Amino acid sequence: MTSLIYPRDAGDPCLDDFRALSTADRRPDRPGGRGLVIAEGTVVVRRLLSSPYPVRAVLGVERRVRELAPELPDVPAYVTSAEMMAEVVGFHLNRGVLAVADRSPQPQVDEILARSRVVAVLEGVGDHENLGSLFRNAAALGVGGVLLGAGCADPLYRRSVRVSMGNVLRVPFASIDPWPAGLDLVRRHGFRIAALTPRADAIPLSSVDGGKIAVLVGSEGPGLTAEAIAAADLAVRIPMAEGVDSLNVATAAAIAFYELAER
Amino acid sequence: MTSLIYPRDAGDPCLDDFRALSTADRRPDRPGGRGLVIAEGTVVVRRLLSSPYPVRAVLGVERRVRELAPELPDVPAYVTSAEMMAEVVGFHLNRGVLAVADRSPQPQVDEILARSRVVAVLEGVGDHENLGSLFRNAAALGVGGVLLGAGCADPLYRRSVRVSMGNVLRVPFASIDPWPAGLDLVRRHGFRIAALTPRADAIPLSSVDGGKIAVLVGSEGPGLTAEAIAAADLAVRIPMAEGVDSLNVATAAAIAFYELAER
Numbered sequence: 111m112t113s114l115i116y117p118r119d120a121g122d123p124c125l126d127d128f129r130a131l132s133t134a135d136r137r138p139d140r141p142g143g144r145g146l147v148i149a150e151g152t153v154v155v156r157r158l159l160s161s162p163y164p165v166r167a168v169l170g171v172e173r174r175v176r177e178l179a180p181e182l183p184d185v186p187a188y189v190t191s192a193e194m195m196a197e198v199v200g201f202h203l204n205r206g207v208l209a210v211a212d213r214s215p216q217p218q219v220d221e222i223l224a225r226s227r228v229v230a231v232l233e234g235v236g237d238h239e240n241l242g243s244l245f246r247n248a249a250a251l252g253v254g255g256v257l258l259g260a261g262c263a264d265p266l267y268r269r270s271v272r273v274s275m276g277n278v279l280r281v282p283f284a285s286i287d288p289w290p291a292g293l294d295l296v297r298r299h300g301f302r303i304a305a306l307t308p309r310a311d312a313i314p315l316s317s318v319d320g321g322k323i324a325v326l327v328g329s330e331g332p333g334l335t336a337e338a339i340a341a342a343d344l345a346v347r348i349p350m351a352e353g354v355d356s357l358n359v360a361t362a363a364a365i366a367f368y369e370l371a372e373r
Numbered sequence: 374m375t376s377l378i379y380p381r382d383a384g385d386p387c388l389d390d391f392r393a394l395s396t397a398d399r400r401p402d403r404p405g406g407r408g409l410v411i412a413e414g415t416v417v418v419r420r421l422l423s424s425p426y427p428v429r430a431v432l433g434v435e436r437r438v439r440e441l442a443p444e445l446p447d448v449p450a451y452v453t454s455a456e457m458m459a460e461v462v463g464f465h466l467n468r469g470v471l472a473v474a475d476r477s478p479q480p481q482v483d484e485i486l487a488r489s490r491v492v493a494v495l496e497g498v499g500d501h502e503n504l505g506s507l508f509r510n511a512a513a514l515g516v517g518g519v520l521l522g523a524g525c526a527d528p529l530y531r532r533s534v535r536v537s538m539g540n541v542l543r544v545p546f547a548s549i550d551p552w553p554a555g556l557d558l559v560r561r562h563g564f565r566i567a568a569l570t571p572r573a574d575a576i577p578l579s580s581v582d583g584g585k586i587a588v589l590v591g592s593e594g595p596g597l598t599a600e601a602i603a604a605a606d607l608a609v610r611i612p613m614a615e616g617v618d619s620l621n622v623a624t625a626a627a628i629a630f631y632e633l634a635e636r
Contacts, residue, residue: 247624249614348514349515354513357513358506361506361623361627364620368611368628
């Protein structure tokens with residue numbers, strides 16, 4: 111069990127991992143692998159603790175830190191007032207506790223494919239909230255992993271972690287590179303690649319047979335590129351009412367996961 | 374065709390309908406029927422124009438207002454700079470145009486039921502974004518209307534309108550009162566009421582037979598009340614991976630709409 115540490119003031123260098131988090135969260139240009147993994151709130155911190163990411167430290171109000179203390183590895187657990195915590199992180203954190211962890215190497219695409227029956231493949235999902243929601247839906251609906259094509263945001267970004275309710279920490283993900291040529295590897299693992307698109311010539315989702323399937327979804331605005339659709343084995347659509355804009359990308363993906371993962 | 378009006382400054386009383394919208398949007402306590410309906414952006418303004426709500430006025434930058442002008446009824450169309458518009462509404466509006474309309478009487482529950490095969494029934498959906506998303510999903514997936522039980526937010530609130538992409542303006546809705554006793558009316562119209570719940574004794578969604586169905590969903594946190602579940606005809610669940618929190622309410626509803634409305 112870890113021992114609690116009571117920093118004297120918000121300027122204490124021991125708190126540097128937790129400093130100005132909202133600023134960092136607005137820098138999507140940060141090179142991958144450099145930012146720390148940040149978990150907010152008891153639920154997500156617990157999910158971090160059971161993930162492969164090595165936890166560096168915990169910061170929170172006394173009640174929250176004490177609640178988690180028995181589960182913590184031997185890392186510093188900093189206790190402050192809510193006000194001092196807000197001063198350090200740069201905003202009021204109503205969940206009362208957060209933890210930071212180092213990134214660790216991602217699994218190989220091969221490993222994810224070897225142990226999945228359904229995977230998600232994303233192209234151009236650059237919005238951290240959509241990406242987080244998509245991981246939450248993938249976790250709930252039994253998707254084995256998420257493969258990131260060109261133009262995707264970083265799943266370990268603070269906002270994605272939060273919106274996913276920590277599910278980015280347990281649904282494995284890896285990048286497909288080159289894109290979309292790297293999709294051949296998915297096919298070699300026995301997956302059919304189903305591009306989700308509102309195109310009228312796509313077949314209804316419900317008519318897809320069972321078997322290993324990779325659900326390929328694109329960004330909400332432009333959708334999948336022609337190259338990505340061409341690299342897929344089939345094009346599938348969710349039957350929709352006339353004249354309605356497409357669904358949000360995470361919602362459309364959830365419907366596909368539900369339909370295809372349930373079998 | 375309407376004629377364009379160029380107000381001299383942001384204080385001009387002719388712009389009062391558009392004033393301080395972000396403040397108004399933070400007052401969920403406002404009695405229903407008193408706030409104006411506000412549509413932001415060309416897509417949502419067009420949806421407002423084809424809705425039953427009587428448009429009062431339009432405000433936007435020149436390019437956006439001119440684009441819409443041929444479709445506008447005989448109402449004032451105010452043209453300002455982006456800066457002046459921001460000063461009036463209280464925030465920067467990157468969609469460049471908005472319209473306000475009066476509320477109009479909602480349809481009766483009876484009318485909605487008479488012309489639908491699938492309806493959504495909500496309890497305690499008090500979050501405007503979830504409510505807006507839910508309407509967007511209902512529109513896309515062919516749900517005939519939304520019935521509001523106890524504790525639901527106002528679908529015509531600005532944030533709900535925006536998140537729904539204007540679909541609150543075209544999916545009919547009405548309140549069920551008293552709650553949940555008023556559900557009897559739904560049943561008398563030949564609907565079975567299916568409560569969506571993660572309870573293990575609920576039947577999987579995919580085993581629900583066809584026919585008229587009312588999908589009953591509760592708020593994200595506490596879920597449906599025991600009274601609401603007791604008032605339903607059956608309890609249905611989305612099969613989910615172990616140890617995962619439930620899906621977002623709008624996403625769960627989308628899956629139910631997809632499964633039940635497609636038949």
